[in-house]
Amino acid sequence: MSILIKNVFMDSVRKDILIRDGVISSIEDEISFETDRVLNGSGKAVVPSFVNAHTHSAMTLFRSYADDMHLNDWLENKIWPIEANLTEEDVYWGTRLACIEMIKSGTTHFNDMYWYYNGTARAVVDSGLYAHLSSAFIDLGDEATSNKQIAEQVDIFQQKEKYLPNITFTLGVHSLYTVSESGLLWARDFAKEHSLKIHMHLSETKKEVGEWIKSTGLRPVEYLASKNMLGPHLIAAHVNWVSDEEIQLLADHDVGVVHCPTSNMKLASGVFPFQRLKDAGLRIGLATDGAASNNNVDMLDEMKIAALLQKSFTGDPTKLSAEEVFYMGTEGSASLFDLNMGRIEVGKSADMLLVDLGNIHLIPNHHLIANLVYSAHSGCIDTTIARGKILMENGVVEGEEEVIEQFSQCVERLIKN
């Protein structure tokens, strides 16, 4: 498919943009070229789409199901009991709903970890989005569970061609405290053998880190280093409670880290040490986490909250500027997954948004990026393009009504159980 976008603002200058085979092939003052589609960019600006670097997308099923609770109470008494009744169909429709929400709020690639891998994968494919996808590996130290989970991971891995090109299989090691040492080592070796990324939660809460030190004598990152698990293939979400020595280890091994500000604030898990991680040269992405602890999957919200958190927490309003946080949600996140996206540039993947400069939240247009970070909501996004395919135009995503209908039936059944 080829698309020609006419007369769109790019860094305050009107340009024509030509998209061919999913890639930005030309950006000029004027382009004449026969294409499948021509989009009128007048009154709109083009910006890169977002990469949501850590989420559990099907958890839209539990949006606002339980809030304002302590993490353990929330998990043990609310989330886990209802998750016990989940089916693959629930996960499919929960993910479909999340995908529509992501398309509307400008995300075209995300990194997911949840149950029922195939449910999620089918939903991503059917939505036209792209994802790094992992099935949660949790054995709680039980050998039989561990073997079963390993078999499942291998099985999914062997079928990974099925969902190409939308899905990149990733090993989902839930966390240090939920996976046995033998499970961790298996994941390390399997990832190395097959050049896979590993997606895990790391040092999210102070409690978890304290208990880990107590039981192993090592801080979590030191432990991972001792097991040769650190590397550029590791995507570590949260990373709130890390010592300077741990940050140096993460940097030495070029680990990718993901900031989830809303989830961390809502669950009072801790504050991401942005400046220390940045100063160490780490690749940093931005993410919403799941809708159950956010309660949406909207990267525009996430950028604002990330910037506010760093300023407030450090007492320095110059910290995490609009440009820095916009970078984090686009190129920063993309860098964790080796994606050729995050900039509007010839040769880059055609993952982009057309934003409506006539939306009141973007008026006046003193500074578009600051407006997007601090003022916009997802209604400002008119068009979402993923790998050169239009997923939303004039704010409309095809099939939304059907998805809401099916999703609502799943929720009704889950709540009844």
Next chain:
Amino acid sequence: MSILIKNVFMDSVRKDILIRDGVISSIEDEISFETDRVLNGSGKAVVPSFVNAHTHSAMTLFRSYADDMHLNDWLENKIWPIEANLTEEDVYWGTRLACIEMIKSGTTHFNDMYWYYNGTARAVVDSGLYAHLSSAFIDLGDEATSNKQIAEQVDIFQQKEKYLPNITFTLGVHSLYTVSESGLLWARDFAKEHSLKIHMHLSETKKEVGEWIKSTGLRPVEYLASKNMLGPHLIAAHVNWVSDEEIQLLADHDVGVVHCPTSNMKLASGVFPFQRLKDAGLRIGLATDGAASNNNVDMLDEMKIAALLQKSFTGDPTKLSAEEVFYMGTEGSASLFDLNMGRIEVGKSADMLLVDLGNIHLIPNHHLIANLVYSAHSGCIDTTIARGKILMENGVVEGEEEVIEQFSQCVERLIKN
């Protein structure tokens, strides 16, 4: 005007609501009554509209004009120089734009302090909104300026009937550190004589409080108490840096306090001590502050950020729950201005919103208030009603295009100067 809303969800039950002469006159399972308008409430829920308890609405003119800066640098090098060129027409159109944004995001009453009172007042009237309005009194200790400002306040006060019922004249004492002692005492006496509210910034930054203690030997609230300026008529915005003794003084005199979480976080001014103020029994409202330091005037955004800030700052995820922060943005704020609004109840003012339960951000509907606080954006609001008058229907506010056009011309002229 009379309105009948049919079949709308209220606390998960379908009701009919009758509005007559700006007041909710009946709520029943079914109402048959001849009215000027009938609204179909199917698929919608009714909730009270918001009261934005502290803003400088015309500052939409400077939205995203200067961000990520230290407060003094921002004011002295960016905001004040451009404000020096403002005209009454700029303020009129800046406020008109803010009013449309507020109507779209569910605010029907706000508390404003800015320059060119008449510009703001005309804009509020023309928008159909309601406001407590004050002209900023700043004399920086200069007697001639002080006399001029007092004359201006008296002049505006004498014409206050002109803008009834939309505008309630309020005395705008900018802050302790920008107004002379004689100016403060004049305001105290004038407010007492005419039963006026006083709107001021109080203890926003640590620096300002430190300097005040250094120059007077008293903490700001102690100073106000020593001058007999505390009382239920005082609306104090920010109130971040207060000792326990000061909180007790505020409570003893039933002062109304206003939380501006986004502005405080963005400028790194400090953290509002919500729990301490609540425990002391204070009336607490919620506000966006001006768009130049937010960068919107959206109370939905503000509720989420307020809840996240308290949880993160205290390390306790149960703090400032969805219900508490929704209360703060509705009844809490309303209580500061003696408004008969903030609840959907017979006899209350008909200030309300119809939210679209079909919007993806409100799906599933496990808990509407949590969805509104944590997930919604202003696009979820379908209808806004202020004092029984429909200001938005189907997401459309009349006259938006004209306002944007005129506003944009003002901005262009301001930037050129």
